[in-house]
Amino acid sequence: MSDAVLELKDLSVDYGVGESAVHAVRNVDLTLHRGEVLGLAGESGSGKSTLAYGMTRLLAPPGVVAGGSVLYNAAGEEPVDVLRLTDAELRRFRWAQTAIVFQGAMNSLNPVHRIRTQLTDVIRAHEPDTRPAERLDRARELMSLVGIPEDRLESYPHQLSGGMRQRVMIGMALALRPQIVVMDEPTTALDVVMQRQILSRLVKLRERFDFAVLFITHDLSLLAEFSDRIAIMYGGRIVESSPSADLYRDPLHPYSRGLLGSFPALRGARRELTGIPGSPPDLRAMPAGCTFHPRCPLAFDPCARRRPPLAATSPARDVACWLHATPDTED
Amino acid sequence: MAPEQTTAVLEAEGLTKHFPVRGAGRDVLRRGAAVHAVDDVALSLHRGRVTALVGESGSGKSTVARLLAQLQTRTGGAVRLHGKDVTVHGGRRFRAYCRSVQLIFQDPFASLNPVHTVRYHLTRALRVHGHAGRTARELEEALTDLLGRVRLTPAEQYLAKFPHELSGGQRQRVAIARALAARPEVLLADEPVSMLDVSIRLGVLNLLRDLKEQLSLAVLYITHDIASARYFADETLVMYAGRLVEGGESETVTQSPAHPYTRLLIDSAPDPERIGSAQRAELDEDDLGEPPSLVTPPAGCRFHPRCPHAMERCTTELPPRFEVSGKQWAACWLYDNGSPAPAGES
Numbered sequence: 070m071s072d073a074v075l076e077l078k079d080l081s082v083d084y085g086v087g088e089s090a091v092h093a094v095r096n097v098d099l100t101l102h103r104g105e106v107l108g109l110a111g112e113s114g115s116g117k118s119t120l121a122y123g124m125t126r127l128l129a130p131p132g133v134v135a136g137g138s139v140l141y142n143a144a145g146e147e148p149v150d151v152l153r154l155t156d157a158e159l160r161r162f163r164w165a166q167t168a169i170v171f172q173g174a175m176n177s178l179n180p181v182h183r184i185r186t187q188l189t190d191v192i193r194a195h196e197p198d199t200r201p202a203e204r205l206d207r208a209r210e211l212m213s214l215v216g217i218p219e220d221r222l223e224s225y226p227h228q229l230s231g232g233m234r235q236r237v238m239i240g241m242a243l244a245l246r247p248q249i250v251v252m253d254e255p256t257t258a259l260d261v262v263m264q265r266q267i268l269s270r271l272v273k274l275r276e277r278f279d280f281a282v283l284f285i286t287h288d289l290s291l292l293a294e295f296s297d298r299i300a301i302m303y304g305g306r307i308v309e310s311s312p313s314a315d316l317y318r319d320p321l322h323p324y325s326r327g328l329l330g331s332f333p334a335l336r337g338a339r340r341e342l343t344g345i346p347g348s349p350p351d352l353r354a355m356p357a358g359c360t361f362h363p364r365c366p367l368a369f370d371p372c373a374r375r376r377p378p379l380a381a382t383s384p385a386r387d388v389a390c391w392l393h394a395t396p397d398t399e400d
Numbered sequence: 401m402a403p404e405q406t407t408a409v410l411e412a413e414g415l416t417k418h419f420p421v422r423g424a425g426r427d428v429l430r431r432g433a434a435v436h437a438v439d440d441v442a443l444s445l446h447r448g449r450v451t452a453l454v455g456e457s458g459s460g461k462s463t464v465a466r467l468l469a470q471l472q473t474r475t476g477g478a479v480r481l482h483g484k485d486v487t488v489h490g491g492r493r494f495r496a497y498c499r500s501v502q503l504i505f506q507d508p509f510a511s512l513n514p515v516h517t518v519r520y521h522l523t524r525a526l527r528v529h530g531h532a533g534r535t536a537r538e539l540e541e542a543l544t545d546l547l548g549r550v551r552l553t554p555a556e557q558y559l560a561k562f563p564h565e566l567s568g569g570q571r572q573r574v575a576i577a578r579a580l581a582a583r584p585e586v587l588l589a590d591e592p593v594s595m596l597d598v599s600i601r602l603g604v605l606n607l608l609r610d611l612k613e614q615l616s617l618a619v620l621y622i623t624h625d626i627a628s629a630r631y632f633a634d635e636t637l638v639m640y641a642g643r644l645v646e647g648g649e650s651e652t653v654t655q656s657p658a659h660p661y662t663r664l665l666i667d668s669a670p671d672p673e674r675i676g677s678a679q680r681a682e683l684d685e686d687d688l689g690e691p692p693s694l695v696t697p698p699a700g701c702r703f704h705p706r707c708p709h710a711m712e713r714c715t716t717e718l719p720p721r722f723e724v725s726g727k728q729w730a731a732c733w734l735y736d737n738g739s740p741a742p743a744g745e746s
């Protein structure tokens with residue numbers, strides 16, 4: 070697990086420039102290891118999608134990467150900073166190395182083209198030397214990978230159900246055997262039954278092709294089940310990062326604890342749940358100190374004044390909270 | 401549910417809605433084709449109780465809410481308010497009806513008018529339903545009282561605000577306050593928290609529960625999240641492809657589901673306890689199928705094409721409700737008298 074495929078260092082993303090800029094992602098350090106499923110959880114506005122778009126250079130203006138670096142380590146090659154790639158290099162990097170399945174991806178298929186055309190088009194654009202018959206074979210293989218009968222290649226998107234379209238998108242993302250697959254809320258629009266089918270399919274494919282997944286969602290219970298490690302974002306920063314099992318059994322940050330306590334459990338004893346009081350912070354007017362302190366039930370003296378650094382409490386776990394900081398840590 | 405029969409506020413029986421299909425398509429060549437959105441739904445809402453209606457998208461659960469709110473005319477069946485069959489098409493009688501039965505929508509970003517303040521939204525609801533009082537002072541008291549009920553205090557701070565100045569949770573609270581302005585007996589909540597951030601969902605659910613107790617409201621809670629039904633509702637009904645398939649006390653339905661569809665739904669829900677990959681393989685039964693077309697729904701039980709226990713009979717005969725226990729029923733032939741319980745039931 071020591072093998073990092075993507076390393077974010079001190080990444081910051083703003084919307085707008087100058088005085089009025091909104092700092093959507095601030096000083097994020099995050100490592101994605103080869104072959105792991107890393108869950109990125111947080112509420113809307115916490116910056117999780119912005120982080121994913123920032124690191125893949127897909128931000129639309131007024132979004133700007135304000136600082137930091139994104140190091141990509143291809144197997145056996147020198148690490149490259151994605152943020153410094155030229156347009157031509159970027160074009161080769163995208164899809165072949167990193168593929169993204171967008172939020173509501175099932176609406177990203179072109180309604181006027183057959184699935185076959187759209188799948189082969191991806192291969193043709195990135196590998197122009199391939200022969201048409203070869204491309205069609207690969208498209209067939211992709212369809213069977215995601216569990217859709219091959220004759221559906223001749224269908225138009227509207228002839229497929231939402232779940233099938235979403236699986237086509239996953240198949241398309243895997244077309245060029247990327248090292249990293251970013252999934253931005255891939256199953257939010259789907260029913261629980263389909264959600265489970267798609268995710269277990271993805272886990273199986275990952276075991277076969279050994280790609281790393283960055284899985285972005287607000288559904289922590291889903292992440293706890295499907296990911297190896299979870300990073301929790303709040304107000305543009307990562308507040309906790311732990312192996313899933315540890316995070317679920319013993320969350321360190323009060324926000325993580327609050328989030329876990331916000332999901333009614335389907336199994337086990339019924340418990341009284343409270344959610345988290347207050348509402349998520351306004352990115353334009355962030356509270357001083359720890360951004361969570363106005364909602365935190367355990368806030369104490371330093372929380373309102375100084376921002377806790379993200380520090381390791383054990384080799385695999387990081388948390389940004391004064392409760393877990395060593396007392397002599399000073400800014 | 402038998403003991404509370406006397407206190408039913410709103411009842412539906414044989415509730416049916418078919419939407420006619422227009423235009424050409426492979427499935428709709430024959431004339432008179434229709435989407436069978438809701439078929440033969442029977443439910444009753446009682447004072448001080450929350451009834452959850454759980455189903456996947458497209459199962460017809462929102463249509464049930466709209467039929468109960470008389471926003472759409474039903475194809476068949478009866479809606480009874482205090483035992484009297486009501487059908488209204490707007491006008492004064494509709495207004496009188498919605499004084500008793502109020503609907504809360506899913507999206508608080510769309511259900512409030514962006515060009516009006518909170519004060520306007522609430523004042524209008526109070527005036528329309530004749531609860532605004534005679535003087536400006538009485539109106540002010542009514543407004544303060546409403547916002548206090550949904551815990552938006554101090555009221556002055558919120559009255560002058562526009563919807564865009566409020567967070568999602570606050571907006572949904574304003575929408576709830578607006579519904580309460582009619583002093584309703586029944587609250588139909590159509591996915592009231594699914595558009596809200598996870599950390600504030602429970603706040604809104606707990607608020608609804610407190611209101612239900614204070615005002616002894618009958619609440620219909622429509623959701624796709626069966627875990628929240630367990631947490632919030634006294635009774636849970638499960639809907640599949642336009643029909644109710646199972647119902648009963650929430651705890652019983654969620655802990656020992658009887659209908660194969662409910663079991664599939666519960667097994668599919670994310671379960672953090674299944675951490676790691678050890679148990680993943682067994683869940684990996686590949687094609688669990690998809691809900692059927694509602695234009696040409698399957699004959700017999702609508703779940704039979706996906707059901708692991710499907711029998712000959714399921715493909716032809718529609719299963720009626722069978723008592724599973726005193727607290728639970730299921731529309732499934734497995735529970736026909738004498739049939740043994742299927743394997744795999746816990």
